Each structure stands twice: as C-alpha cells, then as structure tokens.
Amino acid sequence: MICSQRIRHSVIAWMLGIGTLLMLAGHSAAQDTDAPTGTARLLTVDGAISPATMDYLLQGLQQAADDQVQLVIIAMDTPGGLMSSMRSIIKAILASPVPVATYVSPSGARAASAGTYILYGSQIAAMAPATHLGSATPVQMGGLPGQPDQTPSPDKPSPSGDGDASSKQSGKGGSAMEHKILEDAVAYIRGLAERYGRNADWAERAVREAVNLNANAALEQNVVDVVAKDIPDLLQQIDGRTVIMDSGERVLHTANLTVERVNPGWRTELLSVLTDPNVAYFLMIIGFYGLIFELANPGSLFPGVIGAICLVLALFAFQVLSVNYAGLALILLGLAFIVAEAFMPSFGVLGLGGLAAFVVGSVILMDGTHQAISLPIIGGTAAVAGGFLLWAVTRFVGLRKRRVVSGTEQMQGESGVALDTFVIDDDHYKGHVRLNGERWNATSTVAVHQGQTVRVDAIDGLTARVSRQEDMADTPSTH
Structure with a gap:
C-alpha cells in the first residue's frame, strides 16, 4: 500500500x-x-543632393536588397541639389524591392527642392516636428551678366531653368526652355504624388510657386503620411500600413525591427568635397586654363597634366560623367601619363600626375559598399607604378650624366694631331688638325707645332678651338 x-x-x-x-x-x-523579427537599414543625407549622395544612397539600397532587410529609412536634411542626381535616387527608390521611408529629421531640418521630390517618391513620407518641406521650383546653377533672376539659389542648386519674378508669380517659366523645364518638373512631382495618393495639387504649387509647409500642416494636407518624434515612433506608426511597391502592394511589419545605421564612409565624404558646387566650379576653371596654357606652351606638361585631371573631376562633379566612367577615365589617364613618362622625360611631372590620377580614379571607381576593389590592391598597384616611375626618373638622370656620343658636343675634349705648324693671325694661331680621321680648321691661343697632340676646347662652326695636350695635362676634364 x-x-x-x-x-x-x-x-x-x-x-x-x-x-x-x-x-x-x-x-x-x-x-x-x-522579439525583433528583422532589420531596418538607416541611411543619412545631410547636405546638398550631389553625385556623391546619389552613389551613397544607390549603394545603400542595393546592399539592403542583398541583405533582405525589411525597411530602409532615409533620414534627410537637405537644401536641395542636382536634378539629375535626384531623379536617379527616385528611380532607385521606386525600383527597390525594399520599402523606403524618407524621414525629414531631426527637428529643425528641411526637405527643400530636390528633397521634396525624394519625399514624394518614397513609399513612406515622414517628418519630425518642427521640420518643413517645399520650395521645389527648379533653378539653374548660374547665369550670365545682365540676367538678374538667373543667379543660383542657396537652397536649390539644381541645373534647371528659372524665369523672372513675374513669371515665378504666375507659375510659368520666362523663356521657352524655362517653361519646358518647369512643366516637366510639375508633371514629374504630380506623377509621384498620384502614385501614392498624396496631395498632388500642393506638390504642383511647391514647384510653380515655391510654397512651403511645416510638418503638422503637411500631415493635415495629406502631403506626408506620418509625423514622428523619432525613429522608434516612426516604426510604431507605420506598422501595419500597406505600401505600393513596384511588384505590388505590401503590408509593413515594423514594430519590432532593429535599426542598423550605415553612415557615409570616407569615400562618400571625399566625393562630397569634389562635388561641392564651389569646388566643382574651380576644378572646371583650372581644367580649362590648364589645357589652354599647355596648348599655348607645348611641352610645359605641368599645366596640361593638372588641367586634364581637374577637367575629368569637374565633369564628374557636374554629373556629365557618372562615377564609373569618371573613375575609369582617371585610371586610363593616369596609366597613359605613367607610360608617357618613360618615352617623354618630364622630370616626374607626367609620372606623379599619372600616379595621382590613378589613385583618385581607383577610389572613385571603388564600390563603397561591396569593396569590389580593395584599398590594399589600389595601394599595391600604385606602389608598383611609383617604383617604375622612380626607376625611370633615376635612369634618365643617369643618362644625363653620361658623356655625349654624337654632335659637336661630343667633339669637346677629343684629342687630335696638328697637321702643320700654326701661324699667328690677329693674335691667334691658326692651322689644321686631324680629329677622328677628319681635317679641321683650328685656332689656338698658343703656338702649336706640326705633330703635336692637341685637345679640342670648343667647336665654332667648322673651326675647332684647341690647346696643346701637354698644357692641359694638369687640368681636370669637365666631361
């Protein structure tokens, strides 16, 4: 029991x-x-929209797609930028398989000009309190004297046309070209607004009249989707929302995402400096004047090398050349300069310029996210090229120290035999000598007898100035 x-x-x-x-x-x-079910990738844009910004965002979106993250957040504070860069960014956002939430932050930030377009082109448009957007009228980067309204806007340095004051008030461009650019911008932003069901009429006013809205007013007028105080608040508010992707509709699950920040790297910072409007302007000026000075003084090399490199960098800064083409052009230019140093000695001007172009081109061409070209490879290749350059320069310096083997310079210091006794004429002794099997007229400041060995001091036309060999026995040779 x-x-x-x-x-x-x-x-x-x-x-x-x-x-x-x-x-x-x-x-x-x-x-x-x-528990957290995924990752949100945070990219930051602080400053003008430039080719460097475009490269950073495009690489970030591609890497986010490869890593299969659930959301990309673009924290943006921008005065505007290049229209070509802006359009490339929006194309990448629209085609991205990962939803993109553009968030104007922190408080006090703005999404002016190109920033407004990017905000409208994102699947989620969000703003922090005390931020604003608008002023999306396209303007050109500069104008000619006598065109007062063609000056660049500090908020919107985009390379587009801009009309006069009365035309701005009426929402039309001044010239036919300006009107075309303005209407194109209106159609573009309206298409973005209608894609996501946002206020297209206000978007048109932002382009035609350069109006602005703060965060709360933008939310009330259906310009943005969310006003969030910070990133966690944003993720909570957009959780469960349905967004329109290129592949169709998708429901967001963002409440428990882990935010992973990817800041711009040193490469992006370097490209940002190169693409600054002021730096780009001076690069273009230096490039043109360098080529002009080189053409005016052929063979000077230094202005031509500097001008060619600066001109390629300026074309990249103005986005005439893309990142890949600009990097490839600089690499090829650098290799051409290094090879030219071997065939056309320039005391290092071509070689050093080529080495600089090669390194800068490699950095520009290098993929900032995938590191397709690693820095050790670039450094090693540059070191090999620098070693070849150093060898070539030292070789040419050594060649300059060698004795001349042809021409009249080669005759200096040569020994000969007097064919007759020199006779005095006008305080000089004149006669004939045999040099290298040839009969030469000769002069001397001292008497020379037939059969004596003489040394050539200089060549004057067909006459050799000589001195007796025994007189020069104690004189060190200059060759």
Whole structure:
C-alpha cells in the first residue's frame, strides 16, 4: 500500500514537472514572437543632393536588397541639389524591392527642392516636428551678366531653368526652355504624388510657386503620411500600413525591427568635397586654363597634366560623367601619363600626375559598399607604378650624366694631331688638325707645332678651338 502511494506521488511529481516545462516553453515561444523579427537599414543625407549622395544612397539600397532587410529609412536634411542626381535616387527608390521611408529629421531640418521630390517618391513620407518641406521650383546653377533672376539659389542648386519674378508669380517659366523645364518638373512631382495618393495639387504649387509647409500642416494636407518624434515612433506608426511597391502592394511589419545605421564612409565624404558646387566650379576653371596654357606652351606638361585631371573631376562633379566612367577615365589617364613618362622625360611631372590620377580614379571607381576593389590592391598597384616611375626618373638622370656620343658636343675634349705648324693671325694661331680621321680648321691661343697632340676646347662652326695636350695635362676634364 505504501509503495503504491509512493509511485502515485512520483507520477504526480513528474506530471507537474512536465507541465511546468511546457508552460515555460510556451512562455518562451510567446516571447520569441514578440522579439525583433528583422532589420531596418538607416541611411543619412545631410547636405546638398550631389553625385556623391546619389552613389551613397544607390549603394545603400542595393546592399539592403542583398541583405533582405525589411525597411530602409532615409533620414534627410537637405537644401536641395542636382536634378539629375535626384531623379536617379527616385528611380532607385521606386525600383527597390525594399520599402523606403524618407524621414525629414531631426527637428529643425528641411526637405527643400530636390528633397521634396525624394519625399514624394518614397513609399513612406515622414517628418519630425518642427521640420518643413517645399520650395521645389527648379533653378539653374548660374547665369550670365545682365540676367538678374538667373543667379543660383542657396537652397536649390539644381541645373534647371528659372524665369523672372513675374513669371515665378504666375507659375510659368520666362523663356521657352524655362517653361519646358518647369512643366516637366510639375508633371514629374504630380506623377509621384498620384502614385501614392498624396496631395498632388500642393506638390504642383511647391514647384510653380515655391510654397512651403511645416510638418503638422503637411500631415493635415495629406502631403506626408506620418509625423514622428523619432525613429522608434516612426516604426510604431507605420506598422501595419500597406505600401505600393513596384511588384505590388505590401503590408509593413515594423514594430519590432532593429535599426542598423550605415553612415557615409570616407569615400562618400571625399566625393562630397569634389562635388561641392564651389569646388566643382574651380576644378572646371583650372581644367580649362590648364589645357589652354599647355596648348599655348607645348611641352610645359605641368599645366596640361593638372588641367586634364581637374577637367575629368569637374565633369564628374557636374554629373556629365557618372562615377564609373569618371573613375575609369582617371585610371586610363593616369596609366597613359605613367607610360608617357618613360618615352617623354618630364622630370616626374607626367609620372606623379599619372600616379595621382590613378589613385583618385581607383577610389572613385571603388564600390563603397561591396569593396569590389580593395584599398590594399589600389595601394599595391600604385606602389608598383611609383617604383617604375622612380626607376625611370633615376635612369634618365643617369643618362644625363653620361658623356655625349654624337654632335659637336661630343667633339669637346677629343684629342687630335696638328697637321702643320700654326701661324699667328690677329693674335691667334691658326692651322689644321686631324680629329677622328677628319681635317679641321683650328685656332689656338698658343703656338702649336706640326705633330703635336692637341685637345679640342670648343667647336665654332667648322673651326675647332684647341690647346696643346701637354698644357692641359694638369687640368681636370669637365666631361
């Protein structure tokens, strides 16, 4: 009887233990369902929209797609930028398989000009309190004297046309070209607004009249989707929203995402400096004047090398050349300069310029996300090219120290034999000598007798100025 009770108690204890374990497992499973289920990639844009910004965002979107993250957040504070860069960014956002939330932050930031277009082109348009957007009228980067309204806007340095003051008020461009550019910008932003069901009429006013809205007013007028105080608040508010992707509609699940920040790297910072409007302008001026000075003074090389490199960088800064083409052009230009140094000695001007162009071109061409070309490879290749350049320069310096082997310079210091006794004429002794099997007229400041060995001091036309060899025995040779 006692044994059966003990067995019964043991069974009950085992059942209670198993039940406890099952409860703990269920609790853990519930906790796992509440745990973060993915990653949100945070990219930051702080400054003008330039080719460097475009390269950074395009690489970030591509890497996010490769890593299969759930959301890309673009934290943006921009005064505007190049229209060509802006359009490339929007194309990448529209084609991205990962939803993009553009978030104007922090408080006090703005999404002016090109930033407004990017905000309208994103699947989620969000703003932080005390931010604003608008002023999306396209303007050109510069104008000619006598065109007062063609000056660049500090908020919107985009290479487009801009009309006069009365034309701006009426929402039309001044010239036919300006009108075409303005209407193109209006159609573009209206198409973006209608794609996501946002306020297209206000978007048109932002382009035609350069109007602005703060965050709360933008939310009330259906210009943006969310006003969030920070990134976690943004993720909570957009959780469960349905967004329109290139492949169709998608429901966002963002409440428990882990935010992973990817800041611009040193390469992006370098490209940002090169694409600054002021730097790009001076690069273009230096490039043109360098080529002009080289053509005016052929063979000077230094202005031509500097001008060619600066001109390629300026074409990249103005996005005439894309990142890949600009980097490839600089690499080829650098290699051409290094090879030219071997055939046309320039005391290092061509070689050093080529080395600089090669390194800068490699950095521009290098993929900032995937590191397709690593820095050690670039450094090693540059070191090899620098070693070849150093060898070539030292070789040419050594060649300059060698004795001349042809021409009249080669005759200096040569020994000959007097064919006759020199006779005095006008305070000089004149006669003939045999040099290298040839008969030469000769002059001397001292008497020379037939058969004496003489040394050539200089060549004047067909006459050699000589001196007696014994007189020069104690004189060190200059060659």
